[in-house]
Amino acid sequence: MACSHLHNQPINDECFVCGFDNPAGLEAQFVERDDAPGRVVGLFTPKPIHQSYPGRLHGGVAAAMCDETIGRAFITDHxxxxxxxxxxxxxxxxxxxxxxxxxxxxxxxxVTRRTFEGTCELRRQDGTVCVTAEATYMILPVERIVGECSDEGSYVWEDDGRPVPAGE
Known part of the structure; x- marks a missing residue:
């Protein structure tokens, strides 16, 4: 039986969800398995800056994390x-x-020629499901997305050098 390889997906330093240079960011880590295309696990620990009610994650922040995670599941195979x-x-x-x-x-x-769909679950460590989501996306090359939003015309991925958690 072949052993699967776990590795981190790259990050972008200014991204709200994964970036380390965004002072309000989540600093999320995304882990994929070589033998599980179309699936990714996002890991993060929300800080007080991310709360709505005392001690509770803001729903919009949960939405951002779900949106990013489903999108990243697509790039495992594309x-x-x-x-x-x-x-x-x-x-x-x-x-x-x-x-x-x-x-x-x-x-x-x-996945169709122009779109993809996905689902996700945001869970506590004890397995409690806090948020579920479904989403539909239009497929576009990254350079087109970035080119429409920026004069830079490129997007800089950086390696995420954090250790890959066991058991993902």
Whole structure:
């Protein structure tokens, strides 16, 4: 039986979800398995700056994490293409704490020539599902997305050098 290899997806330093140079960012880590295309696990620990009610993660921050995770699940099998979110539906099932390590598991459920769809679950370490989401994205090459938004015309990926957690 072949052993699968886990590795981190790259990050962008200014990204709200994964960047380390964004002072309000989540600094999320995204882990994929070589033998599981279309699936990614996002890991993050929300800080007090990310709260709404005391001790609870803001719903918009949870939405951003779900959106990013599903999009990153697509790039596990399509590294030169990204998705632009067309629709994102969330269900808030349980309060989501801050200051606790959380995981979001994103899975691609459908790919067509122009779009892809996926789902995710945001979970506490004890397995409690706090948020579920479904989304639809338009497939576009990364250079087109960045070129329409910036004069720079490129997007800089950096290696995420954090250790890959065991058991993902």
């Amino acid at each position: 590294p030169d293409q990204w998705g632009v979110t067309m629709e994102l539906k969330l269900r808030y099932r349980k309060p989501t704490p801050i200051g606790e390590s959380l995981e979001v598991v994103g899975v691609i459920t459908k």
